[in-house]
Amino acid sequence: MNTSRQVDTSGVWLVIPLYNEAAVIGDVVTRARSVFPQVVVVDDGSADDGAEVAREAGAVVVRHPVNLGQGAALQTGFEYVRSRPDMEWAVTFDADGQHQTDDVLAMLEKARAEDLQVVFGSRFLDDRTTPSLAKRLVLRAAVGYTNLTTHTRLTDAHNGLRLLRRDVVERIDITQNRMAHASELVEQIGAMDVRYAESPVHILYTDYSRSKGQSLWNSVNILVELILR
Numbered sequence: 377m378n379t380s381r382q383v384d385t386s387g388v389w390l391v392i393p394l395y396n397e398a399a400v401i402g403d404v405v406t407r408a409r410s411v412f413p414q415v416v417v418v419d420d421g422s423a424d425d426g427a428e429v430a431r432e433a434g435a436v437v438v439r440h441p442v443n444l445g446q447g448a449a450l451q452t453g454f455e456y457v458r459s460r461p462d463m464e465w466a467v468t469f470d471a472d473g474q475h476q477t478d479d480v481l482a483m484l485e486k487a488r489a490e491d492l493q494v495v496f497g498s499r500f501l502d503d504r505t506t507p508s509l510a511k512r513l514v515l516r517a518a519v520g521y522t523n524l525t526t527h528t529r530l531t532d533a534h535n536g537l538r539l540l541r542r543d544v545v546e547r548i549d550i551t552q553n554r555m556a557h558a559s560e561l562v563e564q565i566g567a568m569d570v571r572y573a574e575s576p577v578h579i580l581y582t583d584y585s586r587s588k589g590q591s592l593w594n595s596v597n598i599l600v601e602l603i604l605r
Contacts, residue, residue: 383481387464390415390480391453392435393446397471398426400584404473405433411477412467416456418449426471447557451550458546466545468538472584475537479577483539486575493544493570496530496562497537497577504578528566530574534558537577544570 390408394401394417401417409415417435419427421443431437438456440449450468457463465484469475475497483495536558540548547568552560565572 383485385412385481385484387462388412388414388467388480388484389457389460389463389465390467390469391450391457392417392430392469392471393420393449393453394418394422394426394430394471395420395443395446395449396422396424396426398422398424398429400473401426401471402429402433404471405430405435408469408477409434411481414460414462416453417471418453418456420444420446420449445553445557446555447550447560448553450557450561451548454545454548454550458542463545464542466540466542468536468540470536473582474580476578476580479537479575480539483537483575483577486573487539487541490573491571492573493541494565494572495539496532496572496574497535498530498532498574499535499577499579500531501574501576502578504576528562528572530562532574533562535577535579537579540565544568 390412392401392404392408392415397404405415405417413434415435417427417430417437419430419437419439421440427437427439436456438452440452453468454466457466465487467480467483469480479497483497486492487495534555538561544565548561548564550557550560550564
């Protein structure tokens with residue numbers, strides 16, 4: 377984190393879906409709150425003690441009694457932050473440590489400077505992120521399909537790091553509980569005719585994040601689910 381960087385983060389809420397991430401969620405919340413103090417973690421029916429770890433790290437925790445899927449967890453998080461009168465921006469942020477707060481700061485600066493309502497993170501706008509060639513091809517196919525069906529033009533439609541202004545968050549209604557929610561979210565934003573752009577982000581692929589769903593097969597499953605939804 378570049379501590380010399382001065383950005384007003386008031387009014388920004390991070391929304392973190394959580395499912396069985398007790399090993400890392402405490403560190404993720406602690407690091408995130410050092411920059412963005414307002415964090416809500418939506419525990420999606422975890423079998424471990426990740427919800428309590430997140431709470432001890434300072435996050436607000438909302439819990440699903442059973443596992444419903446990441447789309448449902450994001451929708452619950454949006455409903456929570458919509459109830460907060462101080463919320464001006466919501467950020468979707470992963471629980472496994474692959475997202476960087478510096479990237480969120482850059483997205484926030486871009487949104488304010490260009491009067492944007494949505495900023496999508498893209499791992500394909502610079503060379504910091506290095507997915508395998510096979511994964512890159514699958515993700516590109518998903519982008520092509522999403523752009524064709526959602527009236528948007530993105531380079532990375534299935535990146536989980538997004539910044540949304542309050543007026544957009546208030547209109548989002550995710551019904552796809554599983555991984556197809558990412559395309560549904562883009563589709564809804566495209567239908568709103570809002571001002572959006574992309575910003576380069578660095579996705580950290582670690583052995584841990586791959587074991588939790590960042591594998592090539594997970595990307596293939598996203599593409600299949602997207603086409604069949």
